[in-house]
Amino acid sequence: MRASILPLAVTAYTATSALGLGLDAHLDALKQQRSGLRSNDFGDNPLACWIGRVSGLETTTLPAEYAQWDCRNNRLAWLGLNQDDFLARVHTARQRYGATRIALLLGTSTASIRATEEGYRRLENDSQLPADLRRQAIHTPHSLTAFVAAALDIGGPCLTISTACSSSAKVFAGAERLIRLGIVDAAVVGGVDSLCDSVLYGFNALELVSPEPCRPFDAGRRGISIGEAAGFALLERVDADTETHLRLLGCGESSDAHHMSTPDPEGIGAELALRDVLDRAGIDVSQVDYINLHGTASQKNDAMEATLVARLFPASTRVSSTKGLTGHTLGAAGIVEAAITLLALHEGFVPGNAGAVTPDPACTAHFAWQNEFRPMQIALSHSFGFGGSNACLAFARASTGSDV
Amino acid sequence: MSALRVQVEGVGVWSPSLTDFEALRRLLAGEALSEPATRPNAAALSLNERRRAPESVLVAIEVASQALAMSGRVADNLACVFASAYGDQATTDYMCRVLARAPTELSPTRFHNSVHNASAGYWTIATDCRAPSSAVCAGHASFGAGLLEAAAQACADHRAVLLVCSDTVGVGPLGELIQCRLAFGCALILSPYTNAGMPGIALTPVVDAPRHASLPAVCTTWMRDNPSAACLPLLAMLVRGDDECVLAASERLGLRVHMETTA
Numbered sequence A: 001m002r003a004s005i006l007p008l009a010v011t012a013y014t015a016t017s018a019l020g021l022g023l024d025a026h027l028d029a030l031k032q033q034r035s036g037l038r039s040n041d042f043g044d045n046p047l048a049c050w051i052g053r054v055s056g057l058e059t060t061t062l063p064a065e066y067a068q069w070d071c072r073n074n075r076l077a078w079l080g081l082n083q084d085d086f087l088a089r090v091h092t093a094r095q096r097y098g099a100t101r102i103a104l105l106l107g108t109s110t111a112s113i114r115a116t117e118e119g120y121r122r123l124e125n126d127s128q129l130p131a132d133l134r135r136q137a138i139h140t141p142h143s144l145t146a147f148v149a150a151a152l153d154i155g156g157p158c159l160t161i162s163t164a165c166s167s168s169a170k171v172f173a174g175a176e177r178l179i180r181l182g183i184v185d186a187a188v189v190g191g192v193d194s195l196c197d198s199v200l201y202g203f204n205a206l207e208l209v210s211p212e213p214c215r216p217f218d219a220g221r222r223g224i225s226i227g228e229a230a231g232f233a234l235l236e237r238v239d240a241d242t243e244t245h246l247r248l249l250g251c252g253e254s255s256d257a258h259h260m261s262t263p264d265p266e267g268i269g270a271e272l273a274l275r276d277v278l279d280r281a282g283i284d285v286s287q288v289d290y291i292n293l294h295g296t297a298s299q300k301n302d303a304m305e306a307t308l309v310a311r312l313f314p315a316s317t318r319v320s321s322t323k324g325l326t327g328h329t330l331g332a333a334g335i336v337e338a339a340i341t342l343l344a345l346h347e348g349f350v351p352g353n354a355g356a357v358t359p360d361p362a363c364t365a366h367f368a369w370q371n372e373f374r375p376m377q378i379a380l381s382h383s384f385g386f387g388g389s390n391a392c393l394a395f396a397r398a399s400t401g402s403d404v
Numbered sequence B: 001m002s003a004l005r006v007q008v009e010g011v012g013v014w015s016p017s018l019t020d021f022e023a024l025r026r027l028l029a030g031e032a033l034s035e036p037a038t039r040p041n042a043a044a045l046s047l048n049e050r051r052r053a054p055e056s057v058l059v060a061i062e063v064a065s066q067a068l069a070m071s072g073r074v075a076d077n078l079a080c081v082f083a084s085a086y087g088d089q090a091t092t093d094y095m096c097r098v099l100a101r102a103p104t105e106l107s108p109t110r111f112h113n114s115v116h117n118a119s120a121g122y123w124t125i126a127t128d129c130r131a132p133s134s135a136v137c138a139g140h141a142s143f144g145a146g147l148l149e150a151a152a153q154a155c156a157d158h159r160a161v162l163l164v165c166s167d168t169v170g171v172g173p174l175g176e177l178i179q180c181r182l183a184f185g186c187a188l189i190l191s192p193y194t195n196a197g198m199p200g201i202a203l204t205p206v207v208d209a210p211r212h213a214s215l216p217a218v219c220t221t222w223m224r225d226n227p228s229a230a231c232l233p234l235l236a237m238l239v240r241g242d243d244e245c246v247l248a249a250s251e252r253l254g255l256r257v258h259m260e261t262t263a
Helices: A023-032 A064-069 A072-081 A086-097 A113-121 A143-152 A164-180 A197-205 A268-281 A299-312 A330-347 B021-028 B047-052 B055-071 B089-101 B108-113 B118-126 B142-157 B172-178 B217-225 B227-240
Strands: A008-017 A050-052 A102-107 A158-161 A186-193 A229-237 A246-255 A290-292 A318-320 A378-385 A389-397 B004-014 B079-083 B133-137 B161-167 B184-192 B200-206 B244-248 B254-260
Touching: A008 A023, A008 A072, A008 A086, A008 A164, A008 A330, A023 A330, A064 A072, A064 A143, A072 A086, A072 A113, A072 A143, A072 A186, A072 A229, A086 A102, A086 A143, A086 A186, A086 A229, A102 A143, A102 A164, A102 A330, A113 A197, A113 B089, A113 B172, A143 A158, A143 A186, A158 A164, A158 B142, A164 A186, A164 A229, A164 A246, A164 A330, A164 A378, A164 A389, A164 B142, A186 A330, A197 B089, A197 B108, A229 A330, A246 A268, A246 A330, A268 A299, A268 A378, A268 A389, A290 A330, A299 A378, A330 A378, A330 A389, A389 B133, B004 B021, B004 B055, B004 B142, B004 B227, B021 B227, B047 B118, B055 B089, B055 B118, B055 B161, B055 B184, B079 B118, B079 B142, B089 B108, B089 B172, B118 B133, B118 B161, B133 B142, B142 B161, B142 B184, B142 B200, B142 B227, B142 B244, B142 B254, B161 B227, B184 B227, B217 B227, B227 B244, B227 B254
Parallel strands: A102 A158, A102 A186, A290 A318, A290 A378, B079 B133, B079 B161
Antiparallel strands: A008 A229, A008 A246, A158 B133, A186 A229, A246 A389, A378 A389, B004 B184, B004 B200, B161 B184, B200 B254, B244 B254
16 A cells, blocks of 8 residues: 655755754754753743743844735744745745746644734724734734745645644655655745744643753653744755755654544554654664654653654664754644754764753663764654644655665 | 546535535525524534534534545544634634633633644544544635645545545634634545546646636635635536536645546
């Protein structure tokens, strides 16, 4: 049943998060293990917790022609698109293939909901959104993708995937299918989620927010630290790549069929997604050099995931969560961690599992508690979301002059 | 562009005045609409879940169950794509009201119901489905974009895929702005075309604007009042055998749907 997937080239990618703007800032923070988390200073009466906030969004402006989409989430998208020459790379691809031969698939969990929240705080006559926010373009979960499609002048399929914390990992799977089927020649994938009351108070209501900076896989972890981020990648057929030698080998997807807001403790669904990606990529667990874990610092995710790693992988596979640095960026976590995984492959280093002081006893020798420098060829990234939505991505660094 | 060829194994539809695919057949045959129903059965959910689930989930589960029954398939290995232009507007309205007034009083259940993949979550839990599930949107083009995504999954992975597209009535200040005035959901079960006697459709991305054969006036009203009712030209094709239609698949892209003739 499994269709084999041709590897795709990741010809450009970028990330913007609390660690900074663009790949260099991320690489530097990862190498220094410098966390971007700060004490919550978001909003008028902030919850006592820590957040991964992107500085400068309040003063970021969109070009005038995109004014209808102006809101925090789309400003973050714009800031992200302007890093690492990404706009120029998409421009070149558009000239090469034509606007309708490029797809756009973006993940987000809350899109521009913060603008709707603000509108409700400033209702006119207790019944109408205020005039400055009476813009249909921002009160819809498709706000992000509609804006980015306009900003990048993409005329092919445009889809928002909103499956909570797996959103911007699943975009790779959708893009791969469209390219494999010949519907498009290239795809821009990515995701953006920004800080808003819905997620801060929502996860707080579920008692999942840590009062201190999150500590993934620590025995004394107390929950997640919410962050915001934007990330994008350009996927093309391998023959288009002359530079990066970075490959998407495959995407695995599954559902937990367990619970709306907690993972299956047995990790059956997560394992299905892992086996799916290994199968599609045509690789064995022994070939996996590194896994960027979902590692949210919630009790249940980390317990499930540590057990999953111990059950499936040899100790030569190094694993870590980087959410202690970025925070959990929810619908953007998939793309930010894909970018970190690609950086790790490119630079030949395993980012240490930031934030943990006393490892959970369930954690085996696979865990890299500090940075480790080693050449790597294949790495995975895990994303598991509410509603039991699981996605695992496999990336590779091709040797120069050959295809993996 | 290349065409994706799929067959339609099952169809579900629910709106207060159109409670299943047979009702659409009757409407297209010129019969009068029946008295509006108030709430979908959503019998696939346990009683407890039916109480906890918002209306958006009930509509999605109802149409999914109808399509599944028509196809004769089982749900536990069926990939699914749940599309909705706006998600659960009533839950969004509730969340924004509480967050404006007393944010620490937010209900944890209503928060987890607020995710766009709530229907996909309830469905996969209710049917013990561990196959891939997705939740997507594309504004007014959510049905066409969801159809392209579901057909791509079917053709790329040679598997059957459930597509659901549903939206509910808007409430509060958000509802006033969005103007979604009626609940409407539809579902299709698609698999790669085999010419085995089931209706087949070929989907091709085109730069054309949406167009379709004439529909009863009430269908046009539903299409104005709910983005998920954009499925009606395709559902009518399946009933009447119209040759083709073009659905919106994005702001700029159309999706031409052409009926395959059975050999």
